[in-house]
Amino acid sequence: TARADARLLAAHACGVGPDGLDGVSQAPAPPVLEEYVRRREEREPAELIVGHAWFMGQRFELAPGVFVPKPETQEIVEEAINRLSGLLSQGKTSPLVVDLCAGPGTMAVTIARRVPDARVYGIELSQVAAQAARRNARGTAACIVQGDACEAFPEFDGCADLVVTNPPYIPIGLRTSAPEVLNYDPPLALW
Known part of the structure; x- marks a missing residue:
């Protein structure tokens, strides 16, 4: 890079x-x-x-304590946009998208901008990251809340059209040697 x-x-x-x-x-x-x-x-x-x-x-x-978006996340977003386009072409109106572990809102905000017909909700446990996500969502229809993804949006149980997530990805007990990740990404987003 x-x-x-x-x-x-x-x-x-x-x-x-x-x-x-x-x-x-x-x-x-x-x-x-x-x-x-x-x-x-x-x-x-x-x-x-x-x-x-x-x-x-x-x-x-971004802000200190907020996960830095990684290039691999683009693959998730592109797949989500393709799936939503397919739903819309089949006549689905206002598909519901939920982004669990939203971080700075990268996925939720991008999806909301690229698929304006979608209803997009994101949840982030970290208060600092949720604040960054809400700032990034300004001017979009994405709704970002701070809370636990395991308890997120019970009103959407069984009715979300698409769930996206980029959850903590390092197994507990393992360490990463990349200083950019280890020293700067928040532990909550890694383990």
Whole structure:
């Protein structure tokens, strides 16, 4: 991810989006870029350095203690969008989508933006992450709540058209050696 990280850091230092670097002159790099590079060399995720992540062309605000979206999540979202498109083409109206373990709202918000006919609800246990998800959901129909996924939305039992989740994925007792994950992603999102 070195090239992607460099573009993200440079774009943020120059005050442009990741695609805006092409229009930046060959002027010397802003001094803050050196600080960003130092922090990245210490293995702090580039997304946390700049305070946001780009996912499927959309910007998601992050904060310390919030899971950084991973590229693999795009596969889940693409499959969800394909399944919802199939339901809509079969005449289903307002399909109900529930995102368990919503983190910063990456899946719920993207689905709500890409499939505006869907009713999208997300739940996140972490208060900090739920707040970030609600900020990211502004301007969409996605509804994000803070709470336990095991007890989420009892009113939807048996009637959700699609459930998506990116739950904690490291088995208890195992450790990861990636400092970006181990030192910066919240343990609640990992184990």
